[in-house]
Amino acid sequence: MQSDTRSLLASRVIEAMRAAFGDQAGDDPKLTPATRPDFGDYQCNAAMSLSKKVRARPRDVAAKILENLDVADICESPLIAGPGFINLTLHDDFVNTKLNLMLSDRSRLGVAEREPPQRIVVDFSSPNIAKDMHVGHLRSTIIGDTLARILEFLGHTTIRLNHTGDWGTQFGQLITYMKDECPQLLEEGHDSEAAATIGDLVEFYRRAKNRYDDAPDFKNAALAEVVQLQSGNPDTLRAWNLICNLSRIEFQKIYDRLDIKLEERGESFYNPFLADVVKDLQDKGLAVKNDGAMVIFLEGDKFKGGDGKPLPVIVQKSDGGFLYATTDLAAVRYRSLEDKADRILYVTDVGQSLHFQQIFAVCRKAQLLPEHVSLEHVPFGLVQGADGKKFKTRAGAAPKLSELLDEARDRVRIELEKRAEEDVERAREAGDAPPPQKSDEEMQNVSEVIGVAAVKYADLQNNRTSNYKFSFDKMVKLEGNTAPYIMYAFARVQGIYRTAAAASGDAVAGVDPGVEFAFEKKEERALSKILMRLPEILSELERDLLPHVLCDYVKTVTTRFNQFYEECPVLHASSDELKLSRLALCQISADTLQLCLGLLGIPTLDRI
Numbered sequence: 001m002q003s004d005t006r007s008l009l010a011s012r013v014i015e016a017m018r019a020a021f022g023d024q025a026g027d028d029p030k031l032t033p034a035t036r037p038d039f040g041d042y043q044c045n046a047a048m049s050l051s052k053k054v055r056a057r058p059r060d061v062a063a064k065i066l067e068n069l070d071v072a073d074i075c076e077s078p079l080i081a082g083p084g085f086i087n088l089t090l091h092d093d094f095v096n097t098k099l100n101l102m103l104s105d106r107s108r109l110g111v112a113e114r115e116p117p118q119r120i121v122v123d124f125s126s127p128n129i130a131k132d133m134h135v136g137h138l139r140s141t142i143i144g145d146t147l148a149r150i151l152e153f154l155g156h157t158t159i160r161l162n163h164t165g166d167w168g169t170q171f172g173q174l175i176t177y178m179k180d181e182c183p184q185l186l187e188e189g190h191d192s193e194a195a196a197t198i199g200d201l202v203e204f205y206r207r208a209k210n211r212y213d214d215a216p217d218f219k220n221a222a223l224a225e226v227v228q229l230q231s232g233n234p235d236t237l238r239a240w241n242l243i244c245n246l247s248r249i250e251f252q253k254i255y256d257r258l259d260i261k262l263e264e265r266g267e268s269f270y271n272p273f274l275a276d277v278v279k280d281l282q283d284k285g286l287a288v289k290n291d292g293a294m295v296i297f298l299e300g301d302k303f304k305g306g307d308g309k310p311l312p313v314i315v316q317k318s319d320g321g322f323l324y325a326t327t328d329l330a331a332v333r334y335r336s337l338e339d340k341a342d343r344i345l346y347v348t349d350v351g352q353s354l355h356f357q358q359i360f361a362v363c364r365k366a367q368l369l370p371e372h373v374s375l376e377h378v379p380f381g382l383v384q385g386a387d388g389k390k391f392k393t394r395a396g397a398a399p400k401l402s403e404l405l406d407e408a409r410d411r412v413r414i415e416l417e418k419r420a421e422e423d424v425e426r427a428r429e430a431g432d433a434p435p436p437q438k439s440d441e442e443m444q445n446v447s448e449v450i451g452v453a454a455v456k457y458a459d460l461q462n463n464r465t466s467n468y469k470f471s472f473d474k475m476v477k478l479e480g481n482t483a484p485y486i487m488y489a490f491a492r493v494q495g496i497y498r499t500a501a502a503a504s505g506d507a508v509a510g511v512d513p514g515v516e517f518a519f520e521k522k523e524e525r526a527l528s529k530i531l532m533r534l535p536e537i538l539s540e541l542e543r544d545l546l547p548h549v550l551c552d553y554v555k556t557v558t559t560r561f562n563q564f565y566e567e568c569p570v571l572h573a574s575s576d577e578l579k580l581s582r583l584a585l586c587q588i589s590a591d592t593l594q595l596c597l598g599l600l601g602i603p604t605l606d607r608i
């Protein structure tokens, strides 16, 4: 069930189009929020495209749609503008009803839970064991978490999966190296978790790779170790577990700081199913032998290389080993059959697009999953430095995520201290008592919360499909489209609402529904209309999975609230009715910001 205004209007427009043009009408009403306020609230652009099909002038097509359009309960009389746009302006009564719904339902603000809910796998974060989590994984983690939060809020059940890279030939090299160089770490009962870190593993792995290339004996031992791992040799498995655990400890620290919940189900989980998947593909005639390997050829230009030659999907190497793609095929099958997923999302960088298109195509062709299950790659662009090149630390290395979060926290702290000093100065000049100071600990805590939020928001606020320039300078600013700005704005809205509510006595616990909203000034109407769009913004997110849309929404609510507050006195409104209407708008604004920030994974602070 869709509860939002845009969908409601869209279905009415489609009905009118059908009544006017029958089957030729199609089912796209081309209804969008109006691009300018004088076009009303929504505009329907369907007449232009329909005019070609039905061979009539767009304005006449629009007039015919209008003749059949029944929206009197929602809008003022629709108007035709320009070449044939239909402009729709919401009725004050309709806005009133929606706002009262938001007052009566403070935790959901009129957003309906989906019926029936879906089971949605969100495959995100997914770093590789024995390697550092890099900024690409940070992006995946932040975007995946927000999407999961939104889908959960809409009533869906999510399965948040961390598809860690915890299997593969690299373990043979790493274990062989550790056996040679630091066997004590691998001994049973040794407290290795205290003795080594992921940093050591990364270094071991680097050296192991060099040795693998240079020393034939080492290479042979490493290959033999892979066989031991695959056949379940207890010593080798213990070493593998230890390596995985050391990595996990480090990853978990990042997840804790970012407040991310994830279920680890690494690549190794699917090992028992790989041979069967390949056999199934072979039986269905899809996987064929090619140069000793098992491969699948797919039709279509997108599965051809630049030279026009097909790009087959390799599912088994000539030495019998399985690959990244094989695991993903087994994972799709498991997630649809065992997890009963209706929708499976993969949040990875855009560089993996071809891989996922191949996987999805193989799954459909081989009918590895029921048809209704939707498979979606949710790609994102690269993280770049301010110079547009690959993001690096000043020393030129790949940044460690924990250090990156530390730096965000420290820079936020500098900004907050600057502002606190300015406040003291201002109070001194005005002859007021100095504002209360935060203790060192409080300052550090607030800086950590805002610092982490700054990193998240800076990422989410960009259209995920573009590359994004990582800039500490920008993200910690107290002005602009940043987390600190938005968090300050929330604290202010909340403060204004609390003060006003306390002064009007009975509103402290919340304004009761049944308010007659007054739109005395245009700023009141503008704020109301953006507030009541929340359900449709979330529907859009549910479909398109673009978190920046929610950031833009939060930013617009903030701006319109500020304009409203500047123009519309609340406590000194000219009548009690007007005061209550404005107080209610303050409350809905605060509730909306709190809800949306929560969905972005950003906590709200009442005072900063």
Ligand code: ARG
Binding pocket: 123, 125, 126, 127, 128, 163, 164, 165, 328, 331, 346, 348
């Ligand atoms: N571990 C992979 C990487 O770091 C990402 C895994 C994404 N998920 C998947 N099902 N393939 O690139």
